[in-house]
Amino acid sequence: MMKKLLYLLLIVPFISNAQFWTEKATTFATASRGVNCISIVDANTVWVKAYDGSGAAVQTIKEYARSTDGGNTWTSGTMNLGIGTGGLGIGNITAVSGTTAWISAFPATGNLGGIWKTTDGGTTWTKQTTASFNTGTDSFTNWVHFFDANNGVCQGDPAGGYFEIYTTSNGGTTWTRVPSANIPLPQATGEFGITNLFEVAGGTIWFGTDTGRLYKSTNMGLNWTVSATPSTNLGADTFSFKDANNGIILTASGNLYKSTDAGTTWTQQAFSGPIYTGDITYIPGTTRLVCTGAATGASGSAYSLDDGLTWIGVDSVQHNDVVFLNTTTGFTGGFNTSATVGGISKYTGTVLPTQSFEAAGFSVYPNPVNDSFTIQNRNNIAISGLTISDINGRTVKTLNVNAIENQINISDLNSGVYFLNIASDNGSATKKIIKN
Secondary structure, eight states, rough: OOOOOOOOOOOOOOOOSSSSSEEOOOOSSSEEEEEEHHHHHOOOEEEEEEEEEEOOOOOOOOOEESSSSTSOHHHEEOOOOTOOOOTTTEEEEEEEESEEEEEEEEESSSSSOOOESSSTTTTTOOOOOSSSSSSSOOOOEEEEEEESSSSSEEEEEEETTTTEEESSSTTTOOOOOGGGSSSOOOOOOOHHHHHHEEEEEETEEEEEEETTTEEEESSSTSSOEEEEOOOTTTTEEEEEEESOOOOOEEOTTOEEEEEETTSSOOEEOOOOOOOOEEEEEEEESSOOEEEEEETTTTEEEESSSSSSOOOEEEOOSSOOEEEESSSSSSSEEEEEEEEEEEEEEOOOOSSSOOOTTTTTTTTEEESSSSSEEEEEEETOOOOEEEEEEESSSSSEEEEEOOEEEEEEOOOTTTTTEEEEEEETTTTEEEEEEOOO
């Protein structure tokens, strides 16, 4: 079954804001190589995969680029997957260091796909055969993701009557297929997944389908639930989650929907300003969003500081995938014109960073905490949301607040490190809390 990326047009006004992206050269030798998958490891290490952006729609491109200096310079290479793999296309790339990464490969023509791993920076790639993706002719690999060097999950279309999903806890040395009892059945209409269509927040992961349904796992892929969304095809639309509960869907027709319950229910949002429907991403844990577009007549990028209510245009340049690690590290894919010109843009602006906790006017005491702590709101800032998350990004408490001072009881939490997240009219702020 062949799946096509859909492009729809949306005409939006241009608002200049030049100090946002700085274009860098991906060093792909062939012109019009687009970047449509970005894996940010840390502030220094980034991997991307290429695709054919020339219009010829060649689906068997197997090229990657890697940066270890924060995206300033790049080294590109070819994924040599072995004899008989010429008909494979690359779904996505996920990395955990400057040397170790995995790719998903799908059968563009004939071959069975699967998962390949490199531990030498992309020089060699080895297939991880226990993620077999060979149940039958329906087998189709969509994506792979690693939460850390050991724990990963990969997803494919329904094969044998249920979605083909594998998990690993040893870096992919062995993969185990998730049993059908742990995964809601696909719809009878022939529902399938989409290459590189998934979102991650801590240990929670979501993937979308061509029917607009959203599958979710809160334990790194071992068990799944499913919910409907306002989308009729999440392969044509785009979505992002800023944490384990709060997410956003941007449809190809330009409608915006928000969820505060991990994707179970969605509410349409009114917004102002230009919006681009190619891709959308939250800066994790904040109210900041960036959207991009690469379609003819709808190319550009824009950002929002208030959860998507107001959008500010950046440019009218073609942008593909957009990913942010935090408020200072982010990238968007483009198209190169040569080995030395273009292909990716690095965020170099100043509009996205949030204030420090103290600078925003909030303080917390005592810290470390025994049973309760107090949040002091020195500037009487209107607070729109307050949560506590664990070190894996999972929300463990959602709290009610008043304007000036709040005493928060966390006696029910285990000892450990937590993060207090405050969303306010002045932006967001985060404070590390140590529970004794």
